[in-house]
Amino acid sequence: MALKIACGQMEIIAGRPDLNTKKMLQLIGLAKNDNVDILLFPELAVPGSMIGDLWEQTDFLKDCETYGQEIIEAAQDIIVIFGNVATDWKRKNKDGLVRKYNAAFTAQNGKLISAAPGFDFVAKTVLPACHQCDAPRYFSGQERLLKDKRASLKNGWGSVTVTVQGKEYKLGLLLGEDGLTDNGTANVPAMLKKSGAEMICNLSSSPFILGKNSQRHLRFSKQAKELQLPVVYCNHTGIQNTGKNIYTFDGQSCVYGPDGMVKAAAPMFEEKLLTFSWDKEHDKIRAYAAQDELITTEDDDAEILYKTIRYGTSRFLKQTGIKRMVLGASGGIDSAVTAALFTDILGPHQVLLVNMPSRYNSELTKNLAQNLAENLGCCYTITPINESVSHTVEQLYTPIHNYTTNRDFKVELTGLMYENIQARDRGSRILAGFSAAFKGGISCNANKAEITVGYGTFYGDLIGLFCPLGDLWKHQVYALGKYLNESVFKRNVIPEQIFTIRPSAELSQEQTVGNGGDPLVYEYHDYLLRAFVEKWDTSSPAEILKHYIHHDLEAFLGCRAGILSQIFYTHAAFCKDLERWYGLFTGLAVAKRIQAPPILSLSKRAFGTDYREAQLTTYYSLEYKSLKEKLLVQERLF
């Protein structure tokens, strides 16, 4: 006899046990109609996972318990396995607050099935404290639980025996990171196998990250093969956030046979009851529905980028109740891509593009902004800032009285100040005004390279509801733009010239489209800055310089061979450039990021909760200083 099993790949709403439970009860009903024997739900399906310090509120925890009980009671004629917070009201965590576990509950006939004698649930063992995760802040782990109850791992912990039509099945339950066995943490899957598990069920709450899915497939396929057990990965959809980071959850629940092959898979970003049959005797797993393309192995691929940004953006707008968006349209690539993206999501009537020319803006970019609006069919207006900027400058030049000396004096304005006045006039005066009046959110169009070095003005172009492109390097923004033209709109809604003009902020005589553009040479700096931020053990100036000296920096960074010699004619120039950007990255840019809008997170390291930083003074290591000194002495000698 084969069992019918289902993964309830549902959309979870963080902090809403009421809504999540409602959805789960619906799915239980659907599964029962479909004769499902065992229904799995994701990790922390009832409360959601990213809820910050709301974990501290007793009332919230009580409600999670109450709603969990509703699900247990609904488990009639079906076995339901679900993630929820388990509260031990009699014990305390290290912080003095009530003891909490990230737990998997198993229910049948309206009651819980014991995970082991005396245990109502299986607790998560591996509590991640890296990336955006603060699990040890809230949860105690399985080891703590076992210690309290003086139980031993040898007692078959984590495997739950369920009985279907008189036959026993031993399911090995684990949660999220328990399935990873890379870094010398407890090997939970192997422990489960040892305790007699016949199938590994991984309840997960795992955000989408570029490149992670292909890694996951490799890992779980290997795990299934090594353990000779089927592995079921049940993830959810929706978005959750940590304040500074908005994460998408792609779902992509997946079933691996003991041969390591994918047997069934649910699509990306769609709710789905993924059903499959498990014939234990004949060691067979089979999907019910036809499985055309079983898995997505995404890479740095424009289609995946587009799909994820579109999903994350539309869900975030829905959650915040925003139906319209307001964007500054400069004629540059970043604003053009976001304009196309929001038009695609909300429809052209709901998107207002505002072109805000000063005397430095070229006819070229003004026309490009207008063409973009025409092509997209958006709402469009031109709001010049000359008059206001002149008035501001005039007001700033008004004498100031010093009440100690009883004399008046005047301030002086430099070119940079004048540039920032323009940027703030556009952002905080015009766009913020239209945002309220048009009832639309402001899109912050900064990309990751700009955010890394703080190339943007406080309260100017760094304002907004959120940053849809804030985790994309400039080259990824171009790729996304091309994809929008070619595959989404299937015509050049983003005018071709926007791809070819040199990026420029157009804030001064020196900084125009015709004249010098952005100080960042994206072909190199995109990759240099990526090494600072995204390399897991973060690249330091010394590491960069070592590779430069060994002539393998381009390969190390992954940028085009030959680019360095095109940019830098001397070692001194290379070092000066390196220090310029490293100094900004660890200096003023930190202050700007602290006040920047939330970022839609896509990469393996996004600024915000995933990359924690203090305002420090820039530090260069002893090795960097010595390498640099040698290099420059050498240069002077020759």
Add this chain to the structure above:
Amino acid sequence: MALKIACGQMEIIAGRPDLNTKKMLQLIGLAKNDNVDILLFPELAVPGSMIGDLWEQTDFLKDCETYGQEIIEAAQDIIVIFGNVATDWKRKNKDGLVRKYNAAFTAQNGKLISAAPGFDFVAKTVLPACHQCDAPRYFSGQERLLKDKRASLKNGWGSVTVTVQGKEYKLGLLLGEDGLTDNGTANVPAMLKKSGAEMICNLSSSPFILGKNSQRHLRFSKQAKELQLPVVYCNHTGIQNTGKNIYTFDGQSCVYGPDGMVKAAAPMFEEKLLTFSWDKEHDKIRAYAAQDELITTEDDDAEILYKTIRYGTSRFLKQTGIKRMVLGASGGIDSAVTAALFTDILGPHQVLLVNMPSRYNSELTKNLAQNLAENLGCCYTITPINESVSHTVEQLYTPIHNYTTNRDFKVELTGLMYENIQARDRGSRILAGFSAAFKGGISCNANKAEITVGYGTFYGDLIGLFCPLGDLWKHQVYALGKYLNESVFKRNVIPEQIFTIRPSAELSQEQTVGNGGDPLVYEYHDYLLRAFVEKWDTSSPAEILKHYIHHDLEAFLGCRAGILSQIFYTHAAFCKDLERWYGLFTGLAVAKRIQAPPILSLSKRAFGTDYREAQLTTYYSLEYKSLKEKLLVQERLF
């Protein structure tokens, strides 16, 4: 024979092992001149503690090791015990990065003294994951170390035996939270006693928090008495930050005798070599210097508030290189207090007060702002915003073209939009302009009540370099103002009327000083909001409502008896008010806090890294809904 021991209460600069080591070498020299036998330094004295993910950079860790070696080599004719990061280059943490410990090293004769056979250092056992702490993100704990080395706690772990003039002394070393034994974590001090320690040396990196010092004194006094051992607490001064929170470190290193009495203490916020003698045979501890007032047991006391804010503010300005400040001066209490504070720190020439009247500002507040500037002797200017606001409104009313319908349309502006235009005009146009031109930082004058409910305008009054009053409730702001007048300036630099007028934003006809003022009734809301944020298990609406129903809410919140009946005439009005503020607190205010400037942290719970939050939809618990329903039905019946 008595030993001479010293605590090196030094100012630590986070992320600067070079500068911290330099300071430590100076103090070693001073201590040697003073015939000190044993010199203690604080926890993580070499790297600092709040450095975010800089812990991941290999080069930084290597330098900490190199500088640590310099200190070890300088330990000649003196024993030096100091906090540093210990890196085990051969092992990995759970995150795959190199294994790190928060460690105490002991050096004599230019070499390390073993903490136990095979161990070069003592590692911190209790790794806090609450408040602003993310210790498990970076560090492995002592238990991990012992497991790796297959050592047992019974081997006398944590006690280091030093020899001075042929005599052995067993020092029990622990780090920061290892000294706390409240919540069922390992009792490290008792373990040390068991392993033969004759003195407890607590190397600490402990930020100032209102009310914490009196608790600490009670705790360590009790600990010393119970263990019958002297307890030495060595803390540092300076500031460190976590991005969103700036913390002051008060020092206040302290020595407790086995009788629980304070024997020697270093002052608040001052660098100091605190020396004392320890006569082991006669069980005597004696300070060398006269100790007038040994300890500060601060409470919610204006003097302590002032001292801490002044110290934190001046250090933060120094670190960021800011020598001047720009403030909007509205004539209200918040801006008046910050103006006085910055004048006190920087001198009047360095402070620019800008009064930015619109047509809603009263002559009264305009005069008060000017009087304030006169009294302080500051720089002062009046920059009206009428013209600019009219121009903005006019520009926003310019027709917008819809490229789909090919028709023009206009937006509509409401009163609230008009208010926010004014606030942004003041903040992002005028103040930000003056900030650059006057080369001064902008002070964000929001108080904690405003920040809690988001009573402030994005890119308007919520901009700035940092929020000096952002962790003070409104009543604390008044208290600080009074203290500045009475005890700092010793005259009414803040005009008396500023204390007595009703707070108002003066942004509309309805919201003026004469007419209705702020919607917050601080006498009640200060305390209600405090319960939401600062109560350790955070008060929920249900908890508040329960106390309201039981007629003990005023006592529970700590606000004036009788205030509730003055504000609310019906239960329905009470609930409506509660939901209004709880909805804002958990709603729009979260979005505002994400983009708000860093807060100088003083309370036991400051917004930012200490209070983590996601953007969620507001959730009311089942209990709240049921209590409210019963209450309102009751009300309708009577």
